[in-house]
Amino acid sequence: MPYLSIREAAEDVHSGMATPTELVVEALDRIDLLDGEIQAFITVLREQAYAEAEKAETEQRTGLYRSPLHGVPIAVKDIIAVKDVRTTAGSQVLADHVSLEDAMVVEQLRKAGAIIIGKTNTHEFAYGTYTPPTRNPWDLTRIPGGSSGGSAAALAANMCLGAIGSDTGGSIRIPAACCGVTGLKPTYGRVSCYGVIPLSWSLDHVGPLGRSAEDCAILFDAIAGYDPRDPNSVSGPPSRSAALLISGPEGREPLSLQGLKIGLPQDSFIGPLDPEVRQAWRAALLVLKEEGAEVVEDIELPRPAFEMYRTIQGPEASLAHMQKGWLSEKLDLYTQRTREHLLAGQRIPAVDYLRAQHERRLFSSAVRLALQRVDVLFLPTLPMPAIPIAQIDREILIEGMTKNATVALLSLTMPFNLAGLPACSFPGGFTADGLPIGLQVVGKAFEEATVLRIAHAYQQLTDWHHREISQGGMSSGEG
Amino acid sequence: MPYLSIREAAEDVHSGMATPTELVVEALDRIDLLDGEIQAFITVLREQAYAEAEKAETEQRTGLYRSPLHGVPIAVKDIIAVKDVRTTAGSQVLADHVSLEDAMVVEQLRKAGAIIIGKTNTHEFAYGTYTPPTRNPWDLTRIPGGSSGGSAAALAANMCLGAIGSDTGGSIRIPAACCGVTGLKPTYGRVSCYGVIPLSWSLDHVGPLGRSAEDCAILFDAIAGYDPRDPNSVSGPPSRSAALLISGPEGREPLSLQGLKIGLPQDSFIGPLDPEVRQAWRAALLVLKEEGAEVVEDIELPRPAFEMYRTIQGPEASLAHMQKGWLSEKLDLYTQRTREHLLAGQRIPAVDYLRAQHERRLFSSAVRLALQRVDVLFLPTLPMPAIPIAQIDREILIEGMTKNATVALLSLTMPFNLAGLPACSFPGGFTADGLPIGLQVVGKAFEEATVLRIAHAYQQLTDWHHREISQGGMSSGEG
Numbered sequence: 001m002p003y004l005s006i007r008e009a010a011e012d013v014h015s016g017m018a019t020p021t022e023l024v025v026e027a028l029d030r031i032d033l034l035d036g037e038i039q040a041f042i043t044v045l046r047e048q049a050y051a052e053a054e055k056a057e058t059e060q061r062t063g064l065y066r067s068p069l070h071g072v073p074i075a076v077k078d079i080i081a082v083k084d085v086r087t088t089a090g091s092q093v094l095a096d097h098v099s100l101e102d103a104m105v106v107e108q109l110r111k112a113g114a115i116i117i118g119k120t121n122t123h124e125f126a127y128g129t130y131t132p133p134t135r136n137p138w139d140l141t142r143i144p145g146g147s148s149g150g151s152a153a154a155l156a157a158n159m160c161l162g163a164i165g166s167d168t169g170g171s172i173r174i175p176a177a178c179c180g181v182t183g184l185k186p187t188y189g190r191v192s193c194y195g196v197i198p199l200s201w202s203l204d205h206v207g208p209l210g211r212s213a214e215d216c217a218i219l220f221d222a223i224a225g226y227d228p229r230d231p232n233s234v235s236g237p238p239s240r241s242a243a244l245l246i247s248g249p250e251g252r253e254p255l256s257l258q259g260l261k262i263g264l265p266q267d268s269f270i271g272p273l274d275p276e277v278r279q280a281w282r283a284a285l286l287v288l289k290e291e292g293a294e295v296v297e298d299i300e301l302p303r304p305a306f307e308m309y310r311t312i313q314g315p316e317a318s319l320a321h322m323q324k325g326w327l328s329e330k331l332d333l334y335t336q337r338t339r340e341h342l343l344a345g346q347r348i349p350a351v352d353y354l355r356a357q358h359e360r361r362l363f364s365s366a367v368r369l370a371l372q373r374v375d376v377l378f379l380p381t382l383p384m385p386a387i388p389i390a391q392i393d394r395e396i397l398i399e400g401m402t403k404n405a406t407v408a409l410l411s412l413t414m415p416f417n418l419a420g421l422p423a424c425s426f427p428g429g430f431t432a433d434g435l436p437i438g439l440q441v442v443g444k445a446f447e448e449a450t451v452l453r454i455a456h457a458y459q460q461l462t463d464w465h466h467r468e469i470s471q472g473g474m475s476s477g478e479g
Numbered sequence: 480m481p482y483l484s485i486r487e488a489a490e491d492v493h494s495g496m497a498t499p500t501e502l503v504v505e506a507l508d509r510i511d512l513l514d515g516e517i518q519a520f521i522t523v524l525r526e527q528a529y530a531e532a533e534k535a536e537t538e539q540r541t542g543l544y545r546s547p548l549h550g551v552p553i554a555v556k557d558i559i560a561v562k563d564v565r566t567t568a569g570s571q572v573l574a575d576h577v578s579l580e581d582a583m584v585v586e587q588l589r590k591a592g593a594i595i596i597g598k599t600n601t602h603e604f605a606y607g608t609y610t611p612p613t614r615n616p617w618d619l620t621r622i623p624g625g626s627s628g629g630s631a632a633a634l635a636a637n638m639c640l641g642a643i644g645s646d647t648g649g650s651i652r653i654p655a656a657c658c659g660v661t662g663l664k665p666t667y668g669r670v671s672c673y674g675v676i677p678l679s680w681s682l683d684h685v686g687p688l689g690r691s692a693e694d695c696a697i698l699f700d701a702i703a704g705y706d707p708r709d710p711n712s713v714s715g716p717p718s719r720s721a722a723l724l725i726s727g728p729e730g731r732e733p734l735s736l737q738g739l740k741i742g743l744p745q746d747s748f749i750g751p752l753d754p755e756v757r758q759a760w761r762a763a764l765l766v767l768k769e770e771g772a773e774v775v776e777d778i779e780l781p782r783p784a785f786e787m788y789r790t791i792q793g794p795e796a797s798l799a800h801m802q803k804g805w806l807s808e809k810l811d812l813y814t815q816r817t818r819e820h821l822l823a824g825q826r827i828p829a830v831d832y833l834r835a836q837h838e839r840r841l842f843s844s845a846v847r848l849a850l851q852r853v854d855v856l857f858l859p860t861l862p863m864p865a866i867p868i869a870q871i872d873r874e875i876l877i878e879g880m881t882k883n884a885t886v887a888l889l890s891l892t893m894p895f896n897l898a899g900l901p902a903c904s905f906p907g908g909f910t911a912d913g914l915p916i917g918l919q920v921v922g923k924a925f926e927e928a929t930v931l932r933i934a935h936a937y938q939q940l941t942d943w944h945h946r947e948i949s950q951g952g953m954s955s956g957e958g
Contacts, residue, residue, distance in 0.1 A: 231840065315829030319837075322830060346830050350794030351801060353829035358798075361710065 003158045003468055006215040010068035013060075020053035020060075020071025020115060023161070027073040027117050030159045037140060039133045040154035042078045042088055043119040049073065052115040059113070066113030068218045073117035074109055075160040077148050079126050080206070081195040082106050082116055089197050090122040090131075092333040093326050103195025104230065105164055105206055105223045112222040117160050120150030124338045126166055126199045127317060129174055129409045130392050136178055137469045138435055142386040145178030145409070147171040147199075151209050152179035157469060162219050163209040168199045169309060170381075170413025172207050173425035177438020178386035180427045182455060182465060183209040184216045185413075187445050188420030189234035191220075192227030200316040201232060202357075203309075203417045212465050213426060213455035220448060236446040257457055258292035260450075263299035263374030271303070271411060272399035274384040280429035280437040281380050287461055288378070288454065299370050299377065301415075304363045306407050309414050311356035314345030322346070337393075360418045367419040371444050376454060381425040381438030383408050412440065422448045426455040427464040436464075482637045482947055485694040489547035492539070499532035499539075499550025499594060502640070506552040506596050509638045516619060518612045519633035521557045521567055522598040528552065531594040538592070545592030547697045552596035553588055554639040556627050558605050559685070560674035561585050561595055568676050569601040569610070571812040572805050582674025583709065584643055584685055584702045591701040596639050599629030603817045605645055605678045606796060608653055608888045609871050615657055616948045617914055621865040624657030624888070626650040626678075630688050631658035636948060641698050642688040647678045648788060649860075649892025651686050652904035656917020657865035659906045661934060661944060662688040663695045664892075666924050667899030668713035670699075671706030679795035680711060681836075682788075682896045691944050692905060692934035699927060715925040736936055737771035739929075742778035742853030750782070750890060751878035753863040759908035759916040760859050766940055767857070767933065778849050778856065780894075783842045785886050788893050790835035793824030801825070839897045846898040850923050855933060860904040860917030862887050891919065901927045905934040906943040915943075 004012070004023075012018035028046060035041055056071035076082065079089045081099035083106075088094045106116065123131045123146035131149025136142040137157040144153040148165025152175030155163050165172040167185040176183030184207045191206045198204055208219030226235035264285070273281075289295055321327040321342050331339060370377070383398050387405055396405045403411075416423040421442055428439035443451040459465050483491070483502075491497035507525060514520055535550035555561065558568045560578035562585075567573045585595065602610045602625035610628025615621040616636040623632040627644025631654030634642050644651040646664040655662030663686045670685045677683055687698030705714035743764070752760075768774055800806040800821050810818060849856070862877050866884055875884045882890075895902040900921055907918035922930040938944050 311829075315833055319830040319833045323834070323837075346828060348829045349825065350790075350827045350829045350832035351798040351825050353832065354794055354798045355802070358802075 002466065003211060004161060005211045006068060006072055006161050006218050007212070009072050009161055010070070013071045014065060020056040021050065023071060023073055024049045024053045024115060024117065027160055030157060031118070034137070034157050035159060038135050038137055038153050038157055040120055040150040040157065040159060041075070041118045042090065042121050042150070043086055045085065045116055045118050049115050049117050056113055056115065066111070067222065069109065069222055070113030072114055072162065073160050074114045074219070075118050075120045075151055075154045075163040076106060076116060077122050077151050077163070077165045078119040079122055079166060079197040080105060080164060082119065085119065087119070087197065089125045091124045091338070093330045099195070101195065104192035104227050106195065108223045108225070109164070114222070120148070120154050120163060122150060123147035124335055125197065126168060126171055127338050127341060129170070129406055130389070131175070135389070136386050138180060139386070142388050142435070143178060143392065145175035145386060148209065149175045152176050152181050152183070155179070155181045155209055155211065161211070162215055164219070164223070165207065165209050166196060166199070167205045167207060167417065168203045168313065169410045169417050172205075172209060173381050173413045173423060173438065173440060174409055176209055176425040177381035177436065180436030180464070180467065181209055181211060182213050182216050182424065182426040183207065184220055184424045184448065184452065185416065185422065186220060186224060186448055187236065187422045189232050190236060190239070190446070190448070191223050192225070192230040192233050194227050194229040198320045200313040201320070202316060203313055205417065212459050213424065213452045214459075216424065217452045217456070220452070239448060256292050257288060257454065260293045260376070260454070261296055261374040262288060262293045262376055262378045262454070263296045263370065265301045265377055265379055266298045269301040269303050270379060272383060272401040272403070273380060274398055276431045277380050277382070277384060277437050281439060284428045284439050284458060285378065287458055291457055291461065296374050299374065301370055302363060302366050304360070304415050304418055306410070306414070308356045308359050309410070309418065311348055311352050312360060314341070315348045315353050318342045318345030363415070364419040367415070367421065375443070375450060377442040379412055379440050379442070381412060381440040383411060385431050385435035385437060416442050421445060422451050424451045424455050426459065427467070428458070429464055430467065481945065482690060483640060484690045485547060485551055485640050485697050486691070488551050488640055489549070492550045493544060499535040500529065502550060502552055503528045503532045503594060503596065506639055509636060510597070513616070513636050514638060517614050517616055517632050517636055519599055519629040519636065519638060520554070520597045521569065521600050521629070522565055524564065524595055524597050528594050528596050535592055535594065545590070546701060548588065548701055549592030551593055551641065552639050553593045553698070554597050554599045554630055554633045554642040555585060555595060556601050556630050556642070556644045557598040558601055558645060558676040559584060559643060561598065564598065566598070566676065568604045570603045570817070572809045578674070580674065583671035583706050585674065587702045587704070588643070593701070599627070599633050599642060601629060602626035603814055604676065605647060605650055606817050606820060608649070608885055609868070610654070614868070615865050617659060618865070621867050621914070622657060622871065624654030624865060627688065628654045631655050631660055631662070634658070634660045634688055634690065640690070641694055643698070643702070644686060644688050645675060645678070646684045646686060646896065647682045647792065648889045648896055651688060652860050652892045652902060652917065652919060653888055655688055655904040656860035656915065659915030659943070659946065660688055660690060661692050661695050661903065661905040662686065663699055663903045663927065663931065664895065664901065665699060665703060665927055666715065666901045668711050669715060669925070669927070670702050671704070671709040671712050673706050673708040677799045679792040680799070681795060682792055684896065691938050692903060692931045693938075695903065696931045696935070699931070735771050736767060736933065739772045739855070739933070740775055740853040741767060741772045741855055741857045741933070742775045742849065744780045744856055744858055745777045748780040748782050749858060751862060751880040751882070752859060753877055755910045756859050756861070756863060756916055760918060763907045763918050763937060764857065766937055770936055770940065775853050778853065780849055781842060781845050783839070783894050783897055785889070785893070787835045787838050788889070788897065790827055790831050791839060793820065794827045794832050797821045797824030842894070843898040846894070846900065854922070854929060856921040858891055858919050858921070860891060860919040862890060864910050864914035864916060895921050900924060901930050903930045903934050905938065906946070907937070908943055909946065
């Protein structure tokens with residue numbers, strides 16, 4: 001049976017073709033079958049999921065059908081609080097840390113009827129791009145990306161129907177690209193971070209991963225909204241319409257992109273690209289053009305220095321850990337790499353931090369200016385496909401240029417955390433070796449619907465997002 | 480002849496009883512007579528003021544009467560740019576620095592018809608509370624307060640009819656209190672800082688000083704408003720009505736304060752007070768009560784640590800000077816005290832800065848919570864009257880407690896820079912030695928009109944704000 005989308009599962013549940021319990025059983029079976037190798041989950045909520053499925057069925061029998069998420073198994077990244085469940089943040093520091101209440105996004109998922117199937121692995125405290133020990137379902141020797149690597153891998157291996165991640169420098173989009181799923185980083189402040197362990201408050205975003213843009217829209221509609229408990233929450237225009245906006249009246253017709261202007265950042269912003277990634281990007285552009293989109297080449301965009309990002313993120317992360325007392329009381333429980341990052345962040349002078357925030361503001365203004373000429377920017381999510389686990393923290397070669405692997409992984413996603421703009425990564429093809437390639441649409445503030453609409457139109461015309469892994473960790477044809 | 484208020488001068492100009500040139504002549508005569516001793520001005524714009532007066536008269540003859548500021552001589556602090564005039568910031572670093580355009584507030588003053596009579600002395604780069612070498616017109620051995628000491632002293636000595644200052648930790652209200660004039664720090668972002676040399680961007684406010692609350696309202700109406708050139712500018716409700724709001728239909732009748740709730744911060748917030756200051760505060764309270772205000776005692780308010788203020792202000796100030804290149808190129812031209820402050824600010828770690836900003840946010844929330852119970856807070860501006868110049872940077876004794884003089888001067892004003900709320904200091908009596916005592920009203924965001932209305936009602940019922948200096952620097956009776 002091909003992997004269900006949330007949309008399809010919702011139709012099945014609504015019509016009685018499938019029950020929530022059946023969806024939970026399927027997800028748990030897949031976990032039992034594959035997660036020993038993939039290691040996407042830190043905690044599987046087996047008993048709770050069955051109980052929630054039963055509750056969803058009872059509700060449905062009494063006429064309460066909550067939303068397209070009713071009875072649908074969703075995984076959440078293990079930096080997000082679920083009441084009475086461990087939130088480990090993928091760290092020994094929090095190995096026994098049980099959350100006392102749900103995060104805002106979990107509250108919202110429950111209101112929408114979703115079933116929390118488990119907590120997925122994250123790079124330790126979301127501070128990294130490769131999420132050990134999780135492996136990429138498409139090739140077990142490769143990284144799933146990070147830091148929401150468990151969420152993306154679980155979804156790619158069909159161990160859940162949707163997932164929630166967080167994105168500080170690309171942590172939703174990088175694993176989405178590596179694992180061949182769709183991920184949305186919303187506008188800054190649009191989804192509450194209440195109950196989510198912070199990495200870097202001025203850059204953190206919470207958002208959905210789904211099999212398709214449509215599934216991301218369904219999840220986004222459920223979790224977006226103003227929350228006074230998050231000091232950075234913003235009240236923008238309501239998001240309830242995203243799922244409708246991206247679909248035609250029948251929900252299945254490709255939408256015309258007539259009138260939409262799609263901008264391509266100039267080469268100096270993009271930097272070196274793996275040839276297969278470049279090819280996929282250009283091929284996808286032709287698809288969007290055929291649907292009526294107007295393409296504007298060579299959009300001028302300054303490239304923010306990685307140092308700017310690190311100078312903002314470093315002290316914000318260190319302070320969060322200092323305030324919890326972890327850095328003083330549990331220093332030896334961190335992995336060496338995280339410990340070194342957090343200690344380095346403590347030493348950054350305030351004037352450097354403020355200068356970086358000032359430069360960030362100039363960069364954000366430049367992006368917003370560019371977005372006055374076009375509706376969205378369109379670019380690859382990563383300069384290369386998922387790298388082998390052996391290449392982590394090494395220098396890698398892209399188009400003849402040597403790059404630090406972490407810097408390369410973040411280079412095309414991190415700028416839009418700095419700018420706080422909505423960005424969606426979706427599968428735009430595969431390499432000859434069968435590795436997924438991620439493409440990225442970036443929109444204006446609060447224009448999540450436009451971003452998703454473009455990804456959705458592309459997905460109505462292609463079927464990369466339907467391709468499935470084989471159980472051995474290899475692609476199993478075109479779905 | 481008693482000192483004119485802007486309101487009175489406006490009536491005279493409008494009716495033809497006085498001409499702008501006559502107002503300019505009077506101001507320049509006072510400057511010639513007194514400023515040798517008081518040293519309130521860095522630059523007197525003699526020729527320009529005459530030319531502007533002539534222009535104002537020509538406009539009036541052709542039927543163009545711009546506003547109550549038409550033809551009225553106003554002084555501006557010398558960190559505020561006036562086109563083709565030096566902006567020295569009271570520092571050797573900028574001794575020859577000529578501005579190429581007007582600051583936003585100067586543009587606005589000109590549109591309202593005001594005449595810029597000169598640039599007033601400031602504590603070097605607004606980084607201090609006593610403004611050397613300016614002396615207090617009420618007692619030449621005492622400080623005028625700072626950093627807008629020149630503006631307040633010029634006004635107190637009737638060398639101008641109104642003035643513009645800036646306030647990062649109290650720099651409008653401290654000199655207003657020391658010099659017996661009225662000063663308004665508006666809501667953060669309400670008056671543009673474009674063209675004003677920054678001290679500390681997250682704490683800086685530009686605002687008016689006047690002989691009365693009414694005069695402050697006239698000036699505030701002229702200078703408030705959104706300005707896209709200032710990244711921290713905010714667009715709040717329009718301010719044009721402040722001058723109307725504070726006056727009755729005839730503009731002269733005391734307004735009833737019936738229905739207004741005035742909160743007094745609890746002792747732990749206020750700290751030790753000079754007995755004469757405490758007495759003046761309590762006496763003023765009786766006046767407000769008689770006008771119908773309801774008084775709520777013991778409003779709970781945490782007291783922000785001076786260290787929190789310094790940890791925010793320090794690196795912001797240092798970075799501003801680094802970005803201009805002054806700190807690297809002209810280090811030896813700063814006074815020793817400013818140089819030491821700026822170098823110390825460079826060494827503050829980002830985590831300390833971020834922690835202070837976090838604590839600031841908690842404090843701001845507490846103030847806003849307190850302001851849900853009452854309309855305004857009412858407290859002294861300073862714990863003591865203007866201190867002798869000899870006591871600068873020394874320990875002083877207040878109600879048996881030893882305090883650093885600078886910390887004491889900032890203690891009751893700085894909290895409302897942290898909170899970004901509108902605050903007005905107005906004269907509330909005199910000590911037995913004839914020194915003015917400042918009282919302070921603090922309001923909700925964008926409620927400048929309420930704050931000014933209370934000060935105005937008080938001033939309609941008392942005449943402390945009419946008391947004048949004698950030429951020797953002594954009070955000359957009750958005006």
